[in-house]
Amino acid sequence: MDVLLAAMLRSVYLVDSLLMDSRQVIGLVAAFLAAVLAAQLGWHGTDRVLAWRQRSED
DSSP states (O other): OHHHHHHHHHHHHHHHHHHHHHHHHHHHHHHHHHHHHHHHHHHHHHHHHHHHHHHHHO
């Protein structure tokens, strides 16, 4: 019984430490995705503004 309890406590501790370490990686991935989405939105927004200005000149 003690072995089972020790194994459970060890697995909880390992999961906790892995989650603490993965927070930085998750934050980095989220920042990268936010930058990619902002660049994509900026590109499409600029493209639409240019297209709108060309239509108004014609």
